[in-house]
Amino acid sequence: MTVKLKPLNRQVMVITGATSGIGLATARMATESGVRLVIASRDEETLHRLSEELRRKGPGCVDVPADVANPRDVQRIADTAMRTFGGIDTWVNNAGVSIFGRLDRTPLSDHRRLFETNYWGVVHGSMIALPYLRRSGGALINIGSVASEVSLPEQAAYSASKHAVMGFTEGLRIELMQDNAPVSVTLIKPAGIDTPFREHARNYMGKPARVPSPVYAPHLVAEAILYAAANPTRDMVVGGGGKMMTTMNKLAPGLMDKVMAATMGRQQRTDVEPRPLGDALYKPGKDGYERSNWQGHVREHSAYTSAMRHPWLTTAALLGIGAAAFTMLNGRKLY
Template sequence: MQKLDEEILSVQNQVETNKNQQASKAVFTHLHLKKLHEQVVVITGASSGIGLATARMAAARGAKVVAAARNEDALKQLVDELRSKGCQAVYVVADVGIEEDVMEIADTAEREFGGFDTWVNNAAVSIYGNAMDVKIADMRHMFETNFWGVVYGTRIAVKHFKDRGVPGALINIGSLFGDRGTVVQSTYASAKFALHGWTESIRMELEKEKAPVSVTLIHPGRIDTPYNEHAVSYLEKQPAHVGMMYTPEVVAEAILFAAEHPKRDIFVGGQAKFLATFGRLAPRLMDKWIQLTMYRTQHDDRPSKPREESALYDPGYGMHERGTNSGWVRDKSLYVEATKRPVATALALAGIGASIWAMARGKNK
């Protein structure tokens, strides 16, 4: 009799466990992320460019910030700046290409703030040069940062959100060159292709198991940051964006929107969407367009800095959001705004379509 009672109790416990698991999965079918002022946000590559702009914007909106990068002087200056404004922030000196360093970022967030709610994989560095000229050692080291750093951050963030049981946001910063290959930055494009593939794959796996993780891929176009100055250059002339680009604050806006609202993808800039769309629809035509435009718009007329002065192996200079690029810098992206307000955008487009149709009818009468 006692054995029968134990078996009945075991079955009841198993049924209860199954119910709890199903209820848990149901909760995560529609993820509800915390408001930004309630969040702890981890940002890699936070000492300059997009990461720096995102850290400042997140802190200004009430989030607690864990800033990570290799440049300790810049990180200390950033955290002192944020704290002087009444914000809560800590920093971690970390090379994201080293898994133990990435683990320390998470440990610091846990120790200082009890965990984190959004993890932004932003750290990256580029290499400018023809593919056949770039040293294999440089390629491998760049992949450690641009791809493996994202893998390490992803695995740590996902485990944290699963263990905690409260939905969180994983935000990976891709590139327009992760959707379409390019010349001169072939190694960078390859690493971003890998990042995009990784992000799409883990997103599907996590959705299948109804894990409490929102996975967003940001697709920035050309952004006015020190990215080019930090890059390794095999060119005679200094890498630079020449033409239309966007401020890093535009990308930061997209990142922080994704921190509160689950989104699959956010394109920052029409150029990013253009390359992704037409690269699929007319790949051969896009080959010719890139060959025609990208050689002359990825450098200016200054002599290139020596490769030894790049940020591939050592930290680059910090506390600069903007770079030394040449062209028209826009402070707003229509694609980001459309992503943030899809209903209003759809209604506006419908209104425009209706107006055009009405005018066409009027002309035909």
């Protein structure tokens, strides 16, 4: 079945984790595109304030305080969307958190809580959204990560949760294809993004955390999400640096392991203290920020991601990525 999606200005969209980072950037950009929004977050105060802002600027917004780890909360999101707007056209499972630190220094209780948000939150959102999306067609968009494909030392628990999100999303897509369901299922895989990710992460490293370079602006992920909401898309990496990592990991996994072991430890540590927003693993941190206070270079554009949204540029972008990967690997033994 060919999936047909509505133009953004005719859509009702649900966004979880809407008060920070990627979710916040997406909610604001969606409002500018004429989308009616249902936004969810654990931070009730910031959520209500954001909802008021978006109602002033757009066609409609309603907020639902919710913890995606709790399926009853997620069902309330769907119920509110149906009661307020009469339908759901796109559901974005965005809520997430991380842990910086080695696996052997991370308590098992923290591993479990991370999965409750990052993996089970996606499962709850997807299973609850699907009956509504099946009814008249729509898009389910799950936020994974480059770490869905390339595991990061010092963030291995986070990587494992994003690997799980990828496996779940791909399996769900195939099952919906078997049913000829009119639902587009997309996995968005951002590279390092300049959001309050490090501020909200639990940290066992003994030094302030940082997102490894290259780092991209959150509006690039928002643009990818809104593109997938209106154009059936299987998956999309945001950031050419992220695509480089996933390509190298497929071409030369042994070499990539050595590169990660040699570089990722120092790349994820800094002396720059994060903005004091609070560890959000078990309870909401202070939200309302799209970006981190990181002072390093942030890439405001990505030629690769732009090309993926414009099919005639895609071949050129892939050739460029392939050539760069070949140059890096030329003369080295592939493992």
